Amino acid sequence: MATNLDRPQTCAICHGKAYGYNYDVVSCNACKMFFRRANVEGIGENCKSGGGCYDGDDFKKDRPRCRACRYRKCIALGMQHKSTDSDASPSPGPDTHPRQQAKKSMIVAVVQKPLVTQAHIDSRLIQQMLVLHHTRREVYLTINICEDPSFLDLVLEGSNLSKYKRPQPIEWEKTERKLKPWGSLGVLLIVEIVKAMSFYEELLLSDRVILLKNVAFKSHHLSIAFDSFMAKKGRVLAPNGEEMFPDQLFQIAECYDIIMDLLTSPMQPLLELNLTENEYLLLNMIMICNPALSGLSPSGQEILSKEQQAYAKLLLQVCMMRDPREGPARYGKILAVIEKLERQKDVTHRVVHTLRRKWKPDFHFSGVLTEACRLDSDRLPYMKTEI
Template structure:
């Protein structure tokens, strides 16, 4: 792989130097491949360098399959190996097409078997992820320090969250688990044809109004929100209330018991939440909770996420 890369880089430089004047006349394409460049095997439109030659996808695949499955010993030609290979005739004679692949320089040793190809893809993906993480770290390291006014705003948003977040950091000690026999079997039909467990639904309705009130109180404590016209405040709250309540529940996902704690007091399992009236929305909240659990978000991070949801709804 390293040898092929060095060879390809050298070829790119040669092509760039030798064709600079042509590109300036016809318009530069930011790639080593010229526009509508033909496949060196059949003349079809090339897609890139494959096995050391500029070829189309068809000839690339033909050459790879031939080598991987060792098919070339079985190829034969009706016309003594004298066929002309082009876009129209390339599928009519496998032997002449393969001979053309070899004659133009396609390298058999660069064709990987299945295990090596999987390993190469895995390595490429790992390198891609590593580069992404390095770029993220670099971006964070170069991030400017917040100004004093920005720190003050962050403090205010964090305090607004803490004052309106039921049970605060003690939710695990104060939560009560919804009995397991509640919410396991939906029985009552709803207007849209679904069924709901009435007992679980009743429990959830007891906490929904206080939860909404706390979201409204959170919003009112933010200066950027309270300065808006009343009509705009109502529109924003209608658009974000469910999202903020879902986020507040999601960050209280407990992997050990596989529960979410609603409104800081009621721990429920996925099926209980689903059968209690939330349906498929419960899956989204639980999945979000499982994803966020690995980040161990603090109050400030959760508060800022809520502020973003509020002001962008």
């Protein structure tokens, strides 16, 4: 009777016929010897195609064309080192029967180790970011608070997500803000999302304030722009699908122009790039983990630099998998979106002054937006506290 070892099978690595195999993965003798030799000699070369030199597009099904990717595929599919008892046990004595010696030399021991590849790590990072993204979108629909904290207040407080999930009945027309502050509420929500990230607890309190003050505003604008982009809208809309500003403001020519600039400019690069969800998630994390912020401690710079490098490397891999030839150029264009979001601070400043001149002289500008846009009470008159 023929056994499984007698029947030809397909090698999981090179897809050739495999009559003999081991390592818990169907592999031909050539791939088996390659894997053993690679473990001894080491694979020092890197893939020139960024880990994408395959006949097709599927890492598991297609055949790699370089030694580095071939070895990486062996590891990813579960090939492991095996050793015999004879390697570890002392040499047999003269009284040992030859048949017993032969039997011992044939025993194979497999050391089972948890298989964690770079692909698993990358997948876990993406899933964590995706969960936070969905949390932000869900809470943004319900958040409705009338508080006006500073970034220092937010750092000293615990998580506010549970509070944000319970909307308060507020008639915004009767407050000094006159309209629901989607912008400041979105910034407050981004702060809570950043506070939920693993690296945040490693930062000093002073570094946390600096980080949130510099990245929450830009992250908010990128996030709401991507939300509207995915909804196939031409400009940024509120999470409930309505306009960010009252209809009466669109009737004032000067207000209309500046508001449309604020709502359309962050979406333009996303439309041009046709940004994917994974690219957005990674870009947002690269923007948040900025080690070049002025005033950060050396430890804060080191923590954020390590985080940013990990997300930047993953973004480059995503771009290379999408198009190996145009991957580096696309990677650069995606990173350029961060600089384009800088102008949102100036546009927001102009929006506030335009609304005060053309609509409400005492229009309220929240504390977090004042800090994020680096504006003070001397440059922003009529600053009042929330009632």
